Amino acid sequence: MRNRVLIAALATAALTAGCVSEQTYQGEVKQADMYQQKSALYESLNAKLQTEINADQARIEQLQNQVKLTLVDQILFPEGGWEIHRQGEQTLAKIAPTLSTLQGKRIVVEGFTDNVPIGPALKKRFPSNWELSTARATDVVRFLVAKGVPQGILAAEGFGDSRPVASNDTPQGRAKNRRVEIVISGVNQ
Missing domain, CATH: 3.30.1330.60 (OmpA-like domain)
Incomplete structure (x- = not known):
């Protein structure tokens, strides 16, 4: 979640300063969302299989x-x-x-x-x-x-x-x- 907020904040700042297009901004937000989904999936599987991973x-x-x-x-x-x-x-x-x-x-x-x-x-x-x-x-x-x-x-x-x-x-x-x-x-x- 922290990474998503950081990316969104940086993208917003760059957009406000006129450095990136709306399309680039939306791409960065989408990438942050996907990273969060992948991390959540990984963490969920990791938590459920901790015994098997440790073994x-x-x-x-x-x-x-x-x-x-x-x-x-x-x-x-x-x-x-x-x-x-x-x-x-x-x-x-x-x-x-x-x-x-x-x-x-x-x-x-x-x-x-x-x-x-x-x-x-x-x-x-x-x-x-x-x-x-x-x-x-x-x-x-x-x-x-x-x-x-x-x-x-x-x-x-x-x-x-x-x-x-x-x-x-x-x-x-x-x-x-x-x-x-x-x-x-x-x-x-």
């Missing part, structure tokens, strides 16, 4: 036009599974009320895996990690819709092992690569 199971980032929430797979799914378990439901239920209030935004749930090939039991259902990651993202979307997030702003995408964030050469790296990211776009538009 290194969740991370929230403010990007230029997005807020990105990353959840490790084990907080959402049983090992090798694609259906959200109880802890995952509890975690997602914390953020669903915030996400359900977003209008004019787009929420893409992205699923990721490590590069370990799917075992024989899962291979019957999922030919590759790509299909497994897509199934996980889709299950998260279904859950969020059931909790009141508008279906029209949600999408699910699976990337399998194609976008690692760490080396797949270690167990710790593979664990970081098995994740779900909830990307909220249109926060600064």
Whole structure:
């Protein structure tokens, strides 16, 4: 809020002095409003997931036009599974009320895996990690819709092992690569 007031005050002073056009002034005010919205969204998600963040199971980032929430797979799914378990439901239920209030935004749930090939039991259902990651993202979307997030702003995408964030050469790296990211776009538009 302080930043918005400061920007508005500076823009008003510049407009009064004849230094900027009305269009520039309105642009500055709109930018301040968008910054405030993005910060409020970030703060809301951060407060609701503080336990998970402290346990290194969740991370929230403010990007230029997005807020990105990353959840490790084990907080959402049983090992090798694609259906959200109880802890995952509890975690997602914390953020669903915030996400359900977003209008004019787009929420893409992205699923990721490590590069370990799917075992024989899962291979019957999922030919590759790509299909497994897509199934996980889709299950998260279904859950969020059931909790009141508008279906029209949600999408699910699976990337399998194609976008690692760490080396797949270690167990710790593979664990970081098995994740779900909830990307909220249109926060600064």
